[in-house]
Amino acid sequence: MxxxxxxxxxxxxxxxxxxxxxxxxxxxxGREIATxxxxxxxxxxxxxxxxxxxITRYQNEELKHFKLVAKLMAELGVDIDHYVADRKRxxxxxxxxxxxxxxxxxxxxTLFNFMIDRAATYQLTEYTRGSYAxxxxxxxxxLRDEERHKDFGEHCLIEMxxxxxxxxxxxxxxxxxxxGAMRIFGRPGTPGNRYxxxxxxxxxxxxxxxxxxxxxxxxxxARCGLKFPRREDLPIELAPELNLEVPAHHDAQxxx
Ligand SMILES: [Fe+2]
Ligand SMILES: [Fe+2]
Numbered sequence: 001m002x003x004x005x006x007x008x009x010x011x012x013x014x015x016x017x018x019x020x021x022x023x024x025x026x027x028x029x030g031r032e033i034a035t036x037x038x039x040x041x042x043x044x045x046x047x048x049x050x051x052x053x054x055i056t057r058y059q060n061e062e063l064k065h066f067k068l069v070a071k072l073m074a075e076l077g078v079d080i081d082h083y084v085a086d087r088k089r090x091x092x093x094x095x096x097x098x099x100x101x102x103x104x105x106x107x108x109x110t111l112f113n114f115m116i117d118r119a120a121t122y123q124l125t126e127y128t129r130g131s132y133a134x135x136x137x138x139x140x141x142x143l144r145d146e147e148r149h150k151d152f153g154e155h156c157l158i159e160m161x162x163x164x165x166x167x168x169x170x171x172x173x174x175x176x177x178x179x180g181a182m183r184i185f186g187r188p189g190t191p192g193n194r195y196x197x198x199x200x201x202x203x204x205x206x207x208x209x210x211x212x213x214x215x216x217x218x219x220x221x222a223r224c225g226l227k228f229p230r231r232e233d234l235p236i237e238l239a240p241e242l243n244l245e246v247p248a249h250h251d252a253q254x255x256x
Contacts, residue, residue: 003200007133009075017199020192021132022076024201028127029069031120031184033084036062038101038116042109054152055109061145068138075134100180107170110160111177113153114217119181121146122213131200154220161224175229179236185210188239207239214242222249 004013012018039059046052070080101116103109121143128139161167186193188207196202204212214228221228228244 003131003198005131005133005200009072009134012132016195017201018076020195020199020201021135022073022078023192024127024130024132024196025069025073025076025135026078028120028124029066029073029083032062032066032069034101035117035120036060036066038103038112041103042106042112045103045106045109047106058145058149058152061149065142065145068142069135072134072138100176106156107160107166107173108177110153110156111170111173113149114157114220115153115177115181116184117146118150118153118217119184119213121150122209122216123184126202126204126209129203130196157220158224161226167225170224171226174226175233178229179234181213182210182234182236182238185213187237205239207241210239211241211243214244218243218246221246225249 006012006017012021036059039055039062043052043055043059046055070078070083073083074080101112103112124139124142124146128136128143130136157170161170185206188205188210190206193202193205197205202209227246231238231242231244
């Protein structure tokens with residue numbers, strides 16, 4: 001990598017870079033706080049006291065993540081109190097529509113954690129390698145929490161899918177959460193993506209990051225006996241390199 005590392009806001013080379021760093025931080029901060037809000041819905045449906053305690057902890061961690069990014073945004077002049085209070089903006093924080101992330105029971109809560117929180121984690125893994133050092137550093141510590149969130153979502157999904165009826169219901173709802181997760185990565189090959197690659201704010205295009213995310217959930221899908229939606233049934237543009245196949249898994253067949 002030959003792009004220079006920008007160690008602080010004072011080293012930001014030009015307005016274009018500054019705007020792009022702010023855009024990336026806005027997207028991340030928006031998702032951190034929105035995830036905390038959705039975990040608030042998940043607490044209602046968490047089946048055990050331990051689960052409620054755990055989800056409440058995750059919610060706190062998301063707010064801590066938000067604070068870390070918000071501090072960097074404030075350094076660049078963003079009014080954070082206004083940012084938090086702006087509900088119109090809150091609706092757009094994941095997919096542009098708050099109802100896309102409405103949680104109605106523990107199945108939704110699990111799919112939110114397994115799909116959306118995990119997709120957001122993949123996206124910010126990329127930022128840990130980015131050229132804006134303050135954001136890269138913040139994300140190294142954020143990722144430590146996110147690893148645990150990810151493991152819990154996966155564990156809950158595997159447990160639920162042991163029940164064939166539950167698995168069928170999860171498969172039915174999977175489409176909605178899959179679209180939400182894919183929207184987190186954004187469209188591949190956009191001018192914004194190209195600029196980020198040029199200045200080292202990202203090392204990979206959105207399509208490649210989304211492909212890595214799908215690779216990470218594919219073995220879990222196989223184990224659960226779940227399938228990805230078909231490309232032609234999706235209302236969004238997916239990068240051509242995305243593989244939507246799930247290999248057969250003998251454990252999944254046995255519980256079927
Ligand atoms: Fe987070
Ligand atoms: Fe998380």
